[in-house]
Amino acid sequence: MMQKKSxxxxxxxxxxxxxxxxxxxxxxxxxxxxxxxxxxxxKVHKQNVRDLLKELKGVEGFFAFxxxxxxxxxxxxxxxNEYASLAHMVAETTRQLLGDSYKSNPDFIGFDEQSxxxxxxxxxxxxxxxxxxxxxxVDNITTEDEQKLKHSLRTLRSPGDxxxxxxxxxxxxxxxxxxxxxxxNIQAVVIRYAxxxxxxxxxxxxxxxxxxxxxxxxxxxxxxxxxPFMGELIKQFRPELDTYYVTDTALGHLKGSTIKGFNRIxxxxxxxxxxxxxxxxxxxxxxxxxxxxxxxxxxxxxxxxFHAMPISRGNSVFKSRWIHDFGDFYGRNMFLAETSxxxxxxxxxxxxxxxxxxxxxxxxxxxxxLYTYFVTNGTSTANKIVMQALVKPEDVVLIDRDCHKxxxxxxxxxxxxxxxxxxxxxEEYSMYGAVPLEQIKAKLLKLxxxxxxxxxxxxxxxxxxxxxxxxxxxxxxxxxxxxxxDMIFLWDEAWYGFAGFAHNYRQxxxxxxxxxxxxxxxxxxxxxxYNEHIRGLxxxxxxxxxxxxxxxxRVYSTQSTxxxxxxxxxxxMIHIWDEDFxxxxxxxxxxxxxxxxxxxxxxxxxxxxxxxxxxxxxEGFELVEKSIEMAMVFRAKVNDMPQxxxxxxxxxVHDFIPDKFRQTGLKEYYSKNEGWNRMExxxxxxxxxxxxxxxxxxxxxxxxxxDTFKNKxxxxxxxxxINKTSRNTVLFMTNIGTTRGSVTYLINALLKIAxxxxxxxxxxxxxxxxxxxxxxxxLTKEVPPLPDFSYFHPTFQAVPGVPGGHLRExxxxxxxxxxxxxxxxEDCLSIMDAGRTLVASTFVIPxxxxxxxxxxxxxxxxxxxxxMTALDVSEIHGYRSDLGLRVFTEKALNNEKPRTPIAKRxxxxxxxxxx
Numbered sequence: 001m002m003q004k005k006s007x008x009x010x011x012x013x014x015x016x017x018x019x020x021x022x023x024x025x026x027x028x029x030x031x032x033x034x035x036x037x038x039x040x041x042x043k044v045h046k047q048n049v050r051d052l053l054k055e056l057k058g059v060e061g062f063f064a065f066x067x068x069x070x071x072x073x074x075x076x077x078x079x080x081n082e083y084a085s086l087a088h089m090v091a092e093t094t095r096q097l098l099g100d101s102y103k104s105n106p107d108f109i110g111f112d113e114q115s116x117x118x119x120x121x122x123x124x125x126x127x128x129x130x131x132x133x134x135x136x137x138v139d140n141i142t143t144e145d146e147q148k149l150k151h152s153l154r155t156l157r158s159p160g161d162x163x164x165x166x167x168x169x170x171x172x173x174x175x176x177x178x179x180x181x182x183x184x185n186i187q188a189v190v191i192r193y194a195x196x197x198x199x200x201x202x203x204x205x206x207x208x209x210x211x212x213x214x215x216x217x218x219x220x221x222x223x224x225x226x227x228p229f230m231g232e233l234i235k236q237f238r239p240e241l242d243t244y245y246v247t248d249t250a251l252g253h254l255k256g257s258t259i260k261g262f263n264r265i266x267x268x269x270x271x272x273x274x275x276x277x278x279x280x281x282x283x284x285x286x287x288x289x290x291x292x293x294x295x296x297x298x299x300x301x302x303x304x305x306f307h308a309m310p311i312s313r314g315n316s317v318f319k320s321r322w323i324h325d326f327g328d329f330y331g332r333n334m335f336l337a338e339t340s341x342x343x344x345x346x347x348x349x350x351x352x353x354x355x356x357x358x359x360x361x362x363x364x365x366x367x368x369x370l371y372t373y374f375v376t377n378g379t380s381t382a383n384k385i386v387m388q389a390l391v392k393p394e395d396v397v398l399i400d401r402d403c404h405k406x407x408x409x410x411x412x413x414x415x416x417x418x419x420x421x422x423x424x425x426x427e428e429y430s431m432y433g434a435v436p437l438e439q440i441k442a443k444l445l446k447l448x449x450x451x452x453x454x455x456x457x458x459x460x461x462x463x464x465x466x467x468x469x470x471x472x473x474x475x476x477x478x479x480x481x482x483x484x485x486d487m488i489f490l491w492d493e494a495w496y497g498f499a500g501f502a503h504n505y506r507q508x509x510x511x512x513x514x515x516x517x518x519x520x521x522x523x524x525x526x527x528x529x530y531n532e533h534i535r536g537l538x539x540x541x542x543x544x545x546x547x548x549x550x551x552x553x554r555v556y557s558t559q560s561t562x563x564x565x566x567x568x569x570x571x572x573m574i575h576i577w578d579e580d581f582x583x584x585x586x587x588x589x590x591x592x593x594x595x596x597x598x599x600x601x602x603x604x605x606x607x608x609x610x611x612x613x614x615x616x617x618x619e620g621f622e623l624v625e626k627s628i629e630m631a632m633v634f635r636a637k638v639n640d641m642p643q644x645x646x647x648x649x650x651x652x653v654h655d656f657i658p659d660k661f662r663q664t665g666l667k668e669y670y671s672k673n674e675g676w677n678r679m680e681x682x683x684x685x686x687x688x689x690x691x692x693x694x695x696x697x698x699x700x701x702x703x704x705x706x707d708t709f710k711n712k713x714x715x716x717x718x719x720x721x722i723n724k725t726s727r728n729t730v731l732f733m734t735n736i737g738t739t740r741g742s743v744t745y746l747i748n749a750l751l752k753i754a755x756x757x758x759x760x761x762x763x764x765x766x767x768x769x770x771x772x773x774x775x776x777x778x779l780t781k782e783v784p785p786l787p788d789f790s791y792f793h794p795t796f797q798a799v800p801g802v803p804g805g806h807l808r809e810x811x812x813x814x815x816x817x818x819x820x821x822x823x824x825x826e827d828c829l830s831i832m833d834a835g836r837t838l839v840a841s842t843f844v845i846p847x848x849x850x851x852x853x854x855x856x857x858x859x860x861x862x863x864x865x866x867x868m869t870a871l872d873v874s875e876i877h878g879y880r881s882d883l884g885l886r887v888f889t890e891k892a893l894n895n896e897k898p899r900t901p902i903a904k905r906x907x908x909x910x911x912x913x914x915x
Contacts, residue, residue, distance in 0.1 A: 009208035012632040012676045014182045015625065017209070018059060022094045025052045029087040049078060049086075058203035062179040064134045064166035065102050066093050103132040103185075130164045131287070131618075134185040135279055137169050138176040138230065139192035139246075149272075156276045163283050173226055174199035177213040178206075180238050181503075184622030188279050191230055192246040192268075194223035212237075212503070212680050224249070228258040235261070237503050239368065240617045242282035244275070286617045290355035290362070292607040294345045299336035301344070312339050337607070340600055349374065349601045350594060359610040366617045367500050368511040369557075369575035373593060374609050376601040378570040379494045380406035382558040384413060386574060387458075389585060389592035390488055390556070391416040395457040396804050398443060401789045402432045402851040403462045403492060405877075408843060412811045416457070417804035418855075419443055425786040426656060429698065430726040432786065433656065434469040434688055435461060437476055443803055444483045445542070450802045453484060460490045463510070466724055466850070467731065468694025469656060470496070470505075472687050473513045477555075481517075481546035486554070488578075494560035496691075497573075498736065501620030502628070504683040505691075514555035514577035521548045554578040564735050566612040568605045623736035630743050631693045631734040635670050637747050638697070643754050644747070649698040651729070653682075653690045661687040693734045700728035700779035702757055703772050707874070718749040724850075728779040784870035787853065787863035793839045795893050796857035810857030810888075814841040819892035824884035828865045839888045844868075845877040854878075860887065 011017040028048045035042035057071050070093065077086040096102040137149065150167050157164060168186065170176040173195050180186060197219040202210060221229055231243050245262045247254075259265065264278055303313060310316035314335030317327040327335065342348040347356035356374070364372040375382040383406040391397055393415030399407060401420040411418050421439055423432040440459065447453050459480055464470040473491065480487050491510035499505035506512045520526050526548060533545050557575040561567040578585060616623075638644045652668035666682035669692055683689050699709050706725030714720040714730070724731040732746065764772060791797075792805030814820050820841040823831060832838060840854035846868070853864055868879070879885060 009678060010675045011209075012629055012636075012670075013625065014059065014206065014209045016629055016633075017205070018056075019098060021052060021056050021059065022090075022097060025049065025056065026087075026090050026094045028052060029083065029090045033083040033087040035083075053078065055203070055205050058201060059206055061201050062168075062170075062175070062182045062206075064168040064185070066097065067166075131162065131283075132185075133163065133165050133187035133283065133618075134168050134183065135165050136176060136179055136183075136186045136189045137167055137192060138171075138173075138189065138195050138227075139169065140171045140195050141169065141192075152272050153276055156273055161280070163280055163287075165279065171195060172199045173197045173218070173230060174210075174213055175201060176230065177233065177237070178202070178210045180234065180241075181210065181212060182206075184619070184625060186238070186241065187283055187618065188242040188244065189234055190244045190246060190275065190279075191227045191262075193248075194226045195230075197221075197226065208678065211678060228255065228261060231258070231261040238621060239506075240286075240366065240501070240620065242279070242286075244278065246275075283618075286362075287614060288362070289607075289610045289614050290358035291347065291610040292359075294347070294355040295337050295603055295607050298339070298341070298345050299333060303339075303344075307340060309338065309340050311335060314338075334604065337603060339603065346603070349376070349606065350597060350599065356606065359606075359613070363573060363609070363613045364575075366613050367559075367573070367575050368509075368515060369577050371576040371578075371581060373574045373576075374606055375572040375574060375597070376570060376605045377572075377596075377598060379492070379558050379560040379572040380404070381596045382572045382574050383407050383490075383492065384410040385589070385592045385596050386490055386556050386558060387411065387414050387416070388595065389589040390490075391457045393808070394455065394798070396447065396452065396455045396798070397458045397460060398440060398456065399458075399460040400435050400462055402465070403460060404494065405843065405845055405850070405852065407460055407492065408807070408852055408855060412808050412856075415808045417455075417798040418807050419447070419803040420789040420855075422788040424658065427783045427786050429651065429655070429696070429729050430784060430786070431467055431729070432465075433658075434465060434471060436661065437472075437479060437687060440476070441479060441483065444480065446803060448483065450799065452799065452802055452804070455804075456484055456487070458488045458490055460492065462492045462494075463508070464493070464496045464499075464691050464694070466495060466694075467656070467696060468691035470508050470689050470691055472685075472689075473508050473510060474516065475687065477513060477517060478546065479544060481551050482543050485546050485550040486552045488554040489556065491555070491557045493557045494572075495563055495694075497559040497561050498564040498616070498620070498624050498627070501616050502624040504680060505624070508683065508689070510555045510557035511575050511577050514553050518553045518577075518579065521546060521551050521553070552580055554580055561609055561612055566615050566736070567608040568602070570602075571605045571609045571612070573609065620736075627734045627736050627738055628692055630738045630740065631695055632669060632676070633740075634695060634732070634734070634743050634746065635692070638750070639670060639672050641747075641751070644750055647699070647702050647754050647757060648750060649701075651696040651698055656690050656696075657686075657688045663687065695732040695734070696729050697732060698729050701776060702753075703775040703779065705779060706730050713753050714749070717753075718745075720746060720749055727784065785863050785866050787861060787867050790859045790861040790864065792857050793837065793859050793888075793893065795839075805857055807855060807857060810839075810841070810855075813888070813892065814856060814886075816892075819888055820886050821889050822880070822883040822886055825865065825868060825879075825881075828860065828885060829862060832860070832862065832865075836890065838885070839893060841886050841888045842878045844879050844885070846871055846879075847875040847877070852878075860885070 011020065028045050032042065032045040032049055035045055053071070053075060057068075060066060060071055061068065070089075074086060074089060077083075077089065141149070146169050149169075153167060165187070168179060168183070170179050174197065176189075176191075176195065178199070180189070202214075207214070218226070218229065227245060227247070231245060234241060234243050242263045243261070244264050244266060245258070246266045246268055248268055254265070263282060266275055312335070314327055314332055317323055317335060318332070339346070345355070347354040349356060352360065360372050360374055363374070364370065375385070383404065387397075387407065387410030391414045395414075395416045396419055397411060397416045398419045398421060399411070400423065402423050408418075421435040421443065423435050426433050444453070444456065447456055459476075461471060461476070463473060477489060480489075489510065493499070493510065496505075496509065499509045500512065530545050530548055534543060537543060555577045559573045559575060561573055562569050562571040576589075581589070635650045638648055638650045653662065654667040662682065663686050664682045666677060666679060666686065668677060669679060670676050679689070679692075699706065702709065704713070705727055706729055709730055710722055710725050714722060722730055722732055734743070761769075761772065792810075794800060796806040796810045798804035798806060823838065828838060838860040840858045840860060841856055842854075843852045843856065844854040845852050853867060854860065868876070
């Protein structure tokens with residue numbers, strides 16, 4: 001397959017470009033101020049300043065701050081040779097911009113504070129911290145009308161407002177869409193009339209970062225349709241934003257899609273105050289946190305506590321002489337809000353009717369689901385809830401063998417038959433990738449051939465994996481639904497909760513894709529396409545498109561909110577986009593929810609889920625983009641610094657994803673020679689992509705294994721915490737809390753480790769060097785095997801020769817201690833060579849990698865024993881090094897018979913050809 005080269009750019013994103021250009025301008029203007037008049041240096045710096053001002057003017061046109069007026073002041077000072085004033089203004093603006101201080105009260109930051117009427121007014125505004133945002137107005141108006149609009153809106157503000165905003169005018173369709181991609185401060189969009197399509201301000205420096213807009217051409221749309229169409233696009237790129245439409249079109253002529261597509265429609269003759277109040281109200285609604293606010297209010301009420309929980313109100317803590325320090329550490333508010341009450345302004349998680357219900361509805365809207373449920377005991381429990389709610393004994397579940405252990409235990413609880421799917425191996429780095437779509441389809445077609453497709457209920461995949469591999473969710477769902485149109489999808493998005501707030505990521509989430517496919521399959525265009533496709537099929541050929549008359553969109557996503565967003569530990573959510581939920585599933589789901597949910601949920605955790613939703617709706621786009629940028633900066637530093645690249649390599653997209661799964665040919669996000677590769681096309685088309693916030697560092701060249709590197713170097717010396725290691729890698733993650741300072745600290749730590757390794761290696765004698773070289777060779781060249789799932793022993797096969805096993809039966813069979821025995825690991829291969837089949841009686845889960853290499857009822861293979869022998873981890877759940885591997889006795893296997901109801905079905909005739 002011919003793979004084309006990805007487009008590249010000198011900076012990762014426009015945010016990084018702005019930081020670099022403003023810092024360069026600050027340095028150049030400072031140097032210019034110190035130059036002697038008429039000197040060569042002055043000429044050089046003047047030209048550099050002139051070029052930077054020109055470039056920044058093109059960039060800053062998409063931001064309200066610092067604004068065109070301030071850039072004009074810079075230009076005027078430059079032309080007038082007022083270099084000291086220019087340097088001061090640039091330094092101050094750079095400080096405000098990079099420090100985000102302008103977001104508190106930008107109206108009163110800068111060089112015009114003397115225009116305030118009094119010192120009291122100055123003090124008043126600077127003592128109030130306000131939440132500031134920008135409103136994008138899309139309208140081809142004159143500069144004079146722009147100033148009138150800004151003035152009119154400013155006059156409507158008052159010092160007591162909780163929010164303030166600046167106005168950003170864009171005069172074309174393209175400019176407006178580019179501003180939405182670049183400017184994370186925009187919280188609302190006002191589209192007035194029909195703007196012209198093409199931009200007149202796209203400069204070469206910003207063009208690489210605007211490709212997501214420029215690759216489309218919607219100029220053929222009529223002017224009357226362009227405004228409403230922009231409203232539709234905004235919901236794809238920035239769905240969290242409030243959108244308003246200003247028009248003169250009579251209500252009777254407005255299309256229903258236009259009316260539904262905007263938060264509100266205004267007419268040009270209406271009072272601008274109404275528009276202002278509506279904008280503020282829209283922000284206030286998203287800012288609202290129903291449960292957190294109710295909990296704060298409750299904590300301030302004088303209350304007599306005559307129920308359980310002595311810790312409530314802190315009475316048992318602050319009165320104590322022995323645990324008072326515990327109260328001092330957490331503070332009084334934590335205990336004032338600690339209660340088991342479900343009334344008095346609060347709510348019940350098990351049957352919410354008040355603020356918790358509202359909080360979950362707001363989370364539903366934020367994450368794009370039909371229903372959202374809060375979970376207070378982690379995604380492990382969320383996974384079991386969904387499994388129990390949707391599958392019953394003897395249903396078949398296609399499941400990624402490498403998924404979290406909670407799914408496997410969920411299968412035990414439900415009694416469903418797992419059909420295990422194997423991820424492709426990444427043997428060089430001792431880890432697994434993801435499950436290829438062709439394997440999923442092959443298993444489905446085999447079940448179809450065996451007349452077992454009606455028993456298949458669910459496909460369960462991890463998106464994204466611990467190491468950052470992300471599925472093409474739309475492609476998987478489309479091609480699976482073509483075979484099994486009522487398939488239920490469970491996407492474990494434990495490490496992907498942030499994904500709904502960045503455009504590239506969002507299109508690979510379960511909720512976004514469910515909504516997209518539902519609209520697609522219910523459209524007349526799709527029905528025509530499907531009918532044409534069916535007419536072109538040969539007799540007996542499998543359709544690659546779902547039947548619109550049969551397909552049902554049923555998608556569930558479990559999310560560890562606490563892993564990637566702002567929530568206390570164990571705070572999780574279940575998101576549901578199931579068009580049959582109310583009709584088929586709701587009762588069972590609520591029963592499962594009741595089964596696993598505590599009657600005493602932690603209210604602080606629930607409040608954090610509520611507040612975390614507020615945060616991502618108002619600043620998720622900014623924070624997620626910055627977390628990606630931090631990851632990219634780290635990648636570049638490791639690649640560019642010789643002292644780091646001597647010992648460490650950041651694994652690339654090519655290292656993780658074989659060529660056949662990368663249709664666009666993207667190999668890496670950054671290279672020293674070519675800069676940043678644009679990843680938008682790959683995220684749109686490739687079967688698998690790599691989440692750049694998951695940074696896997698190859699450390700084989702250090703001669704230190706992953707577990708030792710984590711504990712001895714990162715934790716003990718620098719107190720740097722990480723989650724995952726393999727034999728020769730360590731995994732770093734950036735998130736919305738990662739700062740430039742923390743990335744700098746990590747780079748500094750790695751540099752010190754590299755220096756220490758230099759000194760250590762210099763001091764080695766010949767024998768020690770030989771030992772060290774052997775360790776490096778082992779970590780870089782001696783690759784341990786990565787076994788696939790073998791098969792269920794015939795005793796535990798649902799149907800002989802057909803995928804699917806009695807996991808629950810095998811699990812509970814081991815409750816009888818006479819049914820199992822221990823076999824030392826070193827004896828397993830010889831026993832197997834002698835002809836005995838060893839069958840696991842328990843889950844065996846090494847950490848890392850953290851998924852079962854054996855499940856109850858699974859036959860032990862040579863590859864699995866070799867893998868376990870090669871493991872150098874200290875933690876293997878289900879395996880006792882002092883006793884050995886726990887397996888079923890031969891007597892237990894011979895006496896135990898598989899269930900007969902399914903085996904009696906007329907499938908026996910086909911079983912030989914299916915094996």
